Amino acid sequence: MSVKVTKVACQSCGANLSLDESIRFVTCGYCSAQLEIVHDRSTIHSKILNEVIKRQDAVEQELRILRLEKKIQRLESEWENFRQRVCSKDRQGNLVEPNRYSPAIMGVCAWTLGLIIIVASGPNEQWLGLIIGLAILIVSYFVTRHGIRRAKEFAAMRSRYLHKRTQLKNELSSVERRLRFSPMKRSGKPGRRGRPHP
The missing domain is CATH 2.20.28 (Rubrerythrin, domain 2)
Structure with missing residues (x-):
């Protein structure tokens, strides 16, 4: 043959x-x-x-960039939805994120009020003042504790969000840098050498 x-x-x-x-x-x-x-x-x-192979690798890197950008957008959208649910609004309509200071200050004020009521109640209203004062102390304790715990959970969620977002951004920058400085991007087509003499 x-x-x-x-x-x-x-x-x-x-x-x-x-x-x-x-x-x-x-x-x-x-x-x-x-x-x-x-x-x-x-x-x-x-x-x-x-x-x-280089072209295929470049296409894969570009697809990876698109996937990472979509992940970042989804992460930011989920975080914004979470903020809308958890945060309160001020008079101007701006979101106010939970913090530890507001419930702590309110708790101190409520405790002070409860103690003043207990101490200031006269002999005829002693039991009534004691009951009202203790009720204010107990309620303010639980409200303050709930507010501080909520603020801690929000801070932990924000920390996780920022960490994940930083990871994705760093990965995206790394892929974009690799694609930008790849041989295909630098020179386009390979340089043609002269025809060798037989």
Whole structure:
């Protein structure tokens, strides 16, 4: 059975390569470029495998960038929805995030009021003043404790959100930097070398 030999030009250096037509992959003997031999309907030509791999890698990196950007957008949207649910609003309609100071100050004021009522109640209203004062102390304790716990939970959620967002942003910057300085982005097509002399 005779072997059919075909001539193909190297896509990298332009050298003529004599190949068995059944061969699919070859390394150029002149410039060492790794080539894929493509059999179209009318022609046979070579394609540089390194460039195919680089292009494929660039497309994968761009898809990764899109996925990371979508993750960041989703994370920010979820955080904003959480803030809308948890935060109260001031008179101007601005969101006020929970903090430890407001419930602590309100608790101190309520405790002071409760103690004043207990101490200031006269002999005839002693039991009534004691009951009202103790009720204010107990209620203010639980309200203050709930407010401080809520503020701690909010701070923990914000810390997790910022940490995750920083991670995603750093990963995005790393992928964008790698894509920006990849050989495909730097030079576009590979430099063509002169045709070697046989």
